[in-house]
Amino acid sequence: MRWRRRARPHNPHTLAGAYALDAVTATDRMRFERHLARCQACASELRELTEATAGLAGAVAAEPPADLIQRIIAVSARTRQLPPHVGQERRWPVRRHLPAPGTRRVRLVTRRAVGAFAGATFVAASVVSGGVALNAERDLGVAQWRDHAIVQVFTAPDAVLLTSQVRVGGTATVVMSRRDRALVFMTAGLPALTGARCYQLWLMGPRGDRSAGLLPPPRNGMTSPVFARGLSPGDWVGLTVEPAGGAGTPSTPILMLKLAA
């Protein structure tokens, strides 16, 4: 990873207990998981710690309302299941798909265009960093990393721009880089949501549906860029309306955009 934290010398290893208790911020969670992927000892320690948390869960077990379980079983009958993970990751196919109807696709060619776009986004991203979206983290390192990641996508040699209408109104714009397996998502003119609801971004494809985060509240009708990575071949980008705080599984998408293969 290009990103290196400054002034944070402590070892992610020490986070194992806090991680097992979910007593970490999203940032710490990410950091520990990255460490976990490379640390055999952590994985086996975490296994032990997690069994202890299962004990803590058992201590507060309580009979759920009878109709709740019936309802869940009924919903499960019409809920599609995820396929298992199958070992090695597929490579991106070389074949290029045509964009879905109603989708505009532009290759970002000139250096000037890319530069201008990147500049504008950087400003937008900085606004995000200083403002609402990341205030929970209060972590400049992360903010800087995100700004950097967004610019990285915009300036990638294979950056592709896709725009599409959103079913409920407004436009969504995606800039994606196959090389970086990452994208930046922005919207304009989405209807404001009433009540405790939010827009949630998803990557949907053969690897299953993965949340790519919540859209920040719009300013002047536009939402600041959301950065998402971990794109897989065959992924679509989806946008849904969910209860505030987001959902674990997507409801019916108001936008489905096929990503350039």
Added chain:
Amino acid sequence: MGETRDGSLEGLLNQVSRGDQAAFEAVCARTGPVVFGVVRAVVRDPFQTEEVAQEVLLEVWRAASRFESGKGSALAWVTTIAHRRAIDRVRAEQRAANRQIRAASHAIAYDDVVEAVQARLDRERVQRCLRCLTRLQRESVTLAYYGGYTFREVARLLGVPEGTVKTRMRDGLIRLRDCLGGE
């Protein structure tokens, strides 16, 4: 059929991953109380508790094929999903609420949590094991797990350095695990 009734939770999840509705009912019967309990402990609000518990069990249905027995027990897999979903829910709400008000009233919040948590710890075995921990270990672990606080917040609440809390959480869990496993 007999396998469904008597099978381990691991075996049941395996059947669920192939779309076996009866196996899923068995999984719900077995894990429903612990899922509901842990979500309620963290989320508190009855309506939201049901909502999150439903999300959790549906996630178990959807993702049963992703359960890897090499990475831990089936029960731990389910409770981990439940706890994380519950935490995500309260954190999202917290972000929306005013964090400053929260910070100002942390002393009250702490008493509140400890009292509520103690009242709910009705399972004697875990309670006995929790008593084997040092006070700081116990408070760090219970505030994080049932109270939904991050280790930084726990450090603030207890007035100890963050590094200390991280260590106490880890040591506390190890001791808890040894105690639970040894009985």
